[in-house]
Each structure stands twice: as structure tokens, then as C-alpha cells.
Amino acid sequence: MARESTWSSFDATMLAEESRMIAQLLGNYQCFGQQDPDVGCYELPPSSWCSSHEADSCYCWSVDENSNPSLCYWSQSGDESDGAHAIGTVPVFTNHCLVGDQVAVNQTLSMHEPTAAHAEMPQHKRESHASEDDFRRQSSKKKIQASTNASALKSVKKARPGRNQKSIVSGDEEENHARSNGRSCCSYSSEDDSQAFQADLNAKTRSNRWPATDPQSLYARQRRERINARLRILQNLVPNGTWSSDDTMLEEAVHYVKFLQLQIKLLSSDELWMYAPVVHSGMNIAFVPANTCNEWF
Amino acid sequence: MAISNAGGDPAARNGGGGERKRKRWADPPVAKWRTEREQKTYSSKLIEAIRRVRRSSAAAATDHSRSRAVRAAADRALAVAARGRTRWSRAILSGRKLKLWDRARACRRKPLGSITAASASASHTTPKSKPPTLERKARVLGRLVPGCRKLPLPTLLEEASDYIAALEMQVRAMSAIAEILSAAGAAAAEPM
Numbered sequence: 001m002a003r004e005s006t007w008s009s010f011d012a013t014m015l016a017e018e019s020r021m022i023a024q025l026l027g028n029y030q031c032f033g034q035q036d037p038d039v040g041c042y043e044l045p046p047s048s049w050c051s052s053h054e055a056d057s058c059y060c061w062s063v064d065e066n067s068n069p070s071l072c073y074w075s076q077s078g079d080e081s082d083g084a085h086a087i088g089t090v091p092v093f094t095n096h097c098l099v100g101d102q103v104a105v106n107q108t109l110s111m112h113e114p115t116a117a118h119a120e121m122p123q124h125k126r127e128s129h130a131s132e133d134d135f136r137r138q139s140s141k142k143k144i145q146a147s148t149n150a151s152a153l154k155s156v157k158k159a160r161p162g163r164n165q166k167s168i169v170s171g172d173e174e175e176n177h178a179r180s181n182g183r184s185c186c187s188y189s190s191e192d193d194s195q196a197f198q199a200d201l202n203a204k205t206r207s208n209r210w211p212a213t214d215p216q217s218l219y220a221r222q223r224r225e226r227i228n229a230r231l232r233i234l235q236n237l238v239p240n241g242t243w244s245s246d247d248t249m250l251e252e253a254v255h256y257v258k259f260l261q262l263q264i265k266l267l268s269s270d271e272l273w274m275y276a277p278v279v280h281s282g283m284n285i286a287f288v289p290a291n292t293c294n295e296w297f
Numbered sequence: 298m299a300i301s302n303a304g305g306d307p308a309a310r311n312g313g314g315g316e317r318k319r320k321r322w323a324d325p326p327v328a329k330w331r332t333e334r335e336q337k338t339y340s341s342k343l344i345e346a347i348r349r350v351r352r353s354s355a356a357a358a359t360d361h362s363r364s365r366a367v368r369a370a371a372d373r374a375l376a377v378a379a380r381g382r383t384r385w386s387r388a389i390l391s392g393r394k395l396k397l398w399d400r401a402r403a404c405r406r407k408p409l410g411s412i413t414a415a416s417a418s419a420s421h422t423t424p425k426s427k428p429p430t431l432e433r434k435a436r437v438l439g440r441l442v443p444g445c446r447k448l449p450l451p452t453l454l455e456e457a458s459d460y461i462a463a464l465e466m467q468v469r470a471m472s473a474i475a476e477i478l479s480a481a482g483a484a485a486a487e488p489m
Contacts, residue, residue, distance in 0.1 A: 264464065
């Protein structure tokens with residue numbers, strides 16, 4: 001791909017300059033707040049994000065001394081009552097961050113479902129098709145993204161369903177494109193470090209041709225990618241989930257659900273639930289005191 | 298029963314931005330069910346639910362009805378722990394009686410032929426169509442997961458993953474509680 005060739009070289013010394021350039025470019029789209037000149041860090045006020053992002057979180061794209069650009073994610077949504085804290089420079093978080101997920105993302109420190117997380121990532125990339133071209137033309141020195149962004153473009157196909165395509169025609173799509181584009185640049189800037197995470201997606205996306213010509217086949221392909229991503233999650237859940245075929249995975253999932261339900265049924269049929277002494281004071285070993293859940297029952 | 302999140306989520310799902318929001322939770326909640334904190338929360342809720350079941354069914358009829366009540370309480374507690382963000386949890390909370398009634402009505406009215414027609418049409422519309430066996434298995438899975446009968450495959454897979462993770466946590470919590478209860482019961486029975 002031509003795009004890949006232009007970004008094949010990664011000039012680490014240009015990072016600072018590129019960071020400023022990115023700020024300008026993204027500032028054109030009026031989606032950025034203040035810029036921290038010390039760190040090259042851009043703080044993105046939550047309100048400036050497109051509607052996909054509703055959590056109170058800030059994204060900061062910073063550049064380390066060793067020229068490792070990374071995306072720090074501060075999440076302020078009080079869902080998990082974790083407050084605001086920076087995740088750090090773990091590359092895998094960038095994918096989560098770009099999605100603008102809730103605080104629960106913070107807990108996904110492990111690369112449990114990398115493909116799934118990455119599948120959620122490209123939902124922005126799909127819309128950022130057109131704006132990507134502009135972005136590239138403006139910033140010819142944007143070597144940070146390098147091959148990762150090219151794969152990001154290809155991972156567009158893994159993006160969300162046809163609803164995303166329809167949402168392209170919306171009025172404020174330009175801003176969305178820019179923001180998602182900036183986000184994609186930010187996120188993938190550190191993808192060079194996480195090969196294991198990216199290689200899997202690269203293998204999937206590079207096999208597809210880009211750009212797709214037939215919208216219907218594109219939609220079908222996207223749908224297929226989505227399904228495969230979800231199947232990977234399921235595969236990680238189900239024990240002995242080493243089956244790669246869709247049929248067998250579904251079958252195993254069905255069997256496992258039946259097994260779990262049967263297990264619960266057996267557990268609940270035990271007499272001790274009704275007759276054993278359930279004294280609250282005696283059960284304080286490891287239990288969180290039940291708070292206000294009474295209205296559910 | 299008050300289902301606070303039920304109204305919020307469909308509204309969020311309608312918009313384009315809401316679509317992204319809905320897709321995002323596919324990954325994190327699966328890991329969420331594995332945290333210790335979640336298990337503790339669920340355990341406490343379960344204890345409360347069991348106490349209520351005991352109080353309400355003091356003169357319980359049969360062992361079967363008691364175990365069913367216990368299991369229903371456990372499932373409701375699990376759905377509460379899910380905070381109503383998933384379809385299956387909302388389906389559980391909106392009433393098991395409703396589900397059974399709908400199932401009976403569906404079995405009476407909808408002939409089996411419509412299922413094959415649906416699968417055939419699905420294979421015609423999409424060029425890269427999945428074989429009907431996949432569709433069949435997806436329907437089986439949809440029947441197992443509460444409230445996910447007529448979902449499309451990607452959504453169904455999401456719901457199934459979350460449901461499996463939640464069930465695993467439920468099994469862990471219940472077995473832990475059962476162990477503690479039996480230990481407590483044995484300790485209480487010893488001085489006698």
C-alpha cells in the first residue's frame with residue numbers, strides 16, 4: 001500500500017515537532033483543549049468528544065523521553081469509584097482508550113481479549129476514511145503512525161455494522177472524523193511496541209483488500225469480522241476453547257451454558273440454603289455488607 | 298420491580314453515538330465478572346435474597362419449590378449485579394413468569410416452518426452467508442440465554458459471553474457460600 005510506504009520509517013526525533021503539528025491539525029477541528037508544552041500532552045476535554053464518548057475521561061497524548069509516544073487515559077467516571085488516574089503507557093490501553101470506554105477499561109489491564117478490544121477500536125476508523133486522506137496530506141511527516149495506522153485503516157473493515165456507514169452522512173461527521181483520526185493516530189503511535197497485540201489484527205485485516213468496492217460485500221465482511229471478534233471472546237471464556245470453527249465454538253458455548261446452569265441448579269437445590277444458620281454477624285468473613293439493593297426484590 | 302437502567306440503555310442505543318457506547322462493553326464486562334469485588338457484592342446480595350426467600354416461604358411446600366425459589370433468587374441477584382446493562386439481566390429482572398408465558402405463546406402460534414424460512418432468507422440476503430447450521434445453533438444459544446431469543450448473531454455472542462462470565466461467578470460465589478454455610482452449620486452442631 002502506498003500509505004504504508006510513506007509511513008514506513010519512523011523518525012523518533014521528529015516526535016516533538018510532530019506533536020505540535022498534530023496539535024495544530026487537530027486544533028483545526030476544534031476538538032482540543034489546552035496543550036501542555038512541557039510534555040507535548042494534549043488534554044481533551046470530555047465535552048469535545050463526539051457523542052460516542054460520554055464518560056468523563058481525558059485523553060492525553062504524551063511523548064516520553066525515549067520517544068515512545070503513548071496515550072495516557074484518565075478516567076473520571078465514577079462508575080467503579082476509581083477516580084481519575086492515568087493508566088500509563090501500556091499500548092494496549094490505547095485501544096481501549098480510543099473507544100472512550102468507561103472506567104471498566106482500567107481494569108482490563110490484561111490483554112484478555114485483544115481482538116475484541118481492537119474490534120471496538122475501529123468503529124471510529126470506519127468513519128475516518130475520508131478525513132484520513134486529508135490528515136495524511138497535511139502531515140507528511142506523520143511517521144509515528146507508520147504501518148500501524150495503515151493497519152488501522154484496514155482495520156476499518158472490522159468496524160461496526162452498517163449503522164456506522166449510515167452515520168457517516170451525518171452533519172458533524174467531519175469533526176468525528178478528525179477526532180477519531182487524531183485518536184487513531186494517538187493510539188496507534190504506541191502500537192509499534194505491542195506487536196503481539198497488533199499482529200493478530202494485522203494478519204486479519206491485511207488479508208482484506210482496501211478500499212472495498214462493493215458496499216454489500218464490505219458490510220458482509222465487517223459483519224463477519226465482528227462475529228469473529230465476539231467468537232474470540234467466547235473462545236477465551238469457554239474452557240478448552242481451542243476450536244477455531246464457528247460451529248464447534250457455538251456448540252461448545254451451548255454445552256458450557258447448559259453445564260453452568262445445571263451446576264447452579266444443583267447448588268441451589270441443596271438443603272442448606274434454607275436451613276443453615278445465616279447469621280449476618282457470622283458471615284462477615286469476606287462479605288461486603290449489602291447496601292441498597294432491596295428495591296430489586 | 299424497578300428497572301432503572303432499562304430506559305436509559307435503549308435510548309442510548311438509538312443514536313449513532315449510542316451505538317458505539319453499546320459496543321464498547323463487549324470486552325470489559327467479561328473481565329468484570331472475574332473480580333473479587335464483584336463476587337463479594339454478589340455474595341452479599343445473595344445472602345439477603347436467601348433470607349427473604351426463607352421468610353417468604355417459611356411454610357414451603359416441597360423441596361423442589363424451595364430449590365426453585367433459591368435458584369430464582371440467585372438469578373435475580375446475579376441480574377442485579379449486572380446492573381441491568383445486558384439483555385439477559387433485564388430479561389431476568391422483568392419477570393420470569395413473563396418469559397414462560399411468552400414462550401408458551403410463541404410455541405403455540407409460531408409454526409416451526411417459520412424458523413427454517415428465516416434461516417433460508419438469511420442465507421439469501423447476505424452474499425457471505427453462514428450455513429444454516431450456524432443459525433440453528435445460534436437459536437439454541439439464544440434460547441438458553443434469557444431474553445436473547447431473536448437476537449442477531451453478533452449481539453447474541455456478546456450477551457452469551459457476558460452471561461457465561463456471570464454464571465461462572467455465580468457458581469463460584471454460591472459454592473463458596475455453601476461451603477461457609479456448611480462449615481458454620483457443622484460448627485454449630487458440634488457443641489450439641
